[in-house]
Amino acid sequence: MKRAVVRGVGHYLPDRxxxxxxxxxxxxxxxxxxxxxxxxxRRHFAAEGQTTSDLAIRASRAALDDAGMEAGQIDAIVLATSTPDLTFPATATIVQDGLGMTRGFAFDIQAVCAGFVYALANANALILSGQAERVLVIGAETFSRIMDWDDRATCVLFGDGAGALVLEAAEGGGTTDDRGILATDLRSDGRFRDILQVSGGVSSTGTTGHLMMAGKEVFRHAVEKLAQTTVDVLAKAGVETSQVDRVVPHQANLRIIAGTARKLGLPMDKVVVTVQDHGNTSAASIPLAMSVAKARGQLNPGELVVTEAIGGGLAWGSVALRW
Structure with missing residues (x-):
């Protein structure tokens, strides 16, 4: 059985x-x-003139270095962001050019804070279908550009950053011991779009707008839905919660992270936590946390890892993989 295996991971944080x-x-x-x-x-904010693609390019170079690969070996780029450089073209194509990659294809995915999970699932599908052998999967955001600085309940929560993974096709035995992505689970429910949204848009207001969030409602949905998608993805993979070595959750809020772990019966020493240093970096938070965790020695070859996220839409999902 073909598997999409993580070959490298990297991240970049603005200096400020x-x-x-x-x-x-x-x-x-x-x-x-x-x-x-x-x-x-604390959190990091991009400098004036520093774009989402700038952050993504730096994170991508770090991931490629970690994988021991060059940009020319990559077949596709899947970039998750809600803060693109331009309305179009896709920020992924700007990153493609910035890396000097003149082959393959590149596109963006927009699922807000769940964006990286969606990107990882799509990259996995590209590999399993034979569309690509090596995929660069990126999450990058400059959320400081869409904050309402008068809203103390939301503007303190977010930061800027980027993270990236290199996935490569490899042959596995078709068992849960295989390295690589074992299962994915994606969900959304547009009925709840109003509780987490940005107030502007190209076809509605013609403005960028500002982030608006009903925090208590988001919290209520987050813990329940994150725990359920984790249970579901582990069932799809054919493994038990007790077998999980590490959880790399979306770094939105420590209370959500801890509440989800309790609901799953997982101890916090299995959970990667970086939110204290980076804030909520939306689609960037999971690959950023993975990169930091690897550097800390928290992610090691052969370990069973689950990652989950929820964001505006509402959109949520999870991925189970063996590192």
């Missing part, structure tokens, strides 16, 4: 680090208030 105290200069908030509600202590 923004601590919680920065928000106290113009908002009625505090470091204690932000940490108690989200677990976030």
């Amino acid at each position: 680090i923004v601590p919680n105290e920065w928000f106290t200069t113009f908002l009625d908030t505090s470091d204690e208030w932000i940490v108690s509600r989200s677990g976030i202590e």
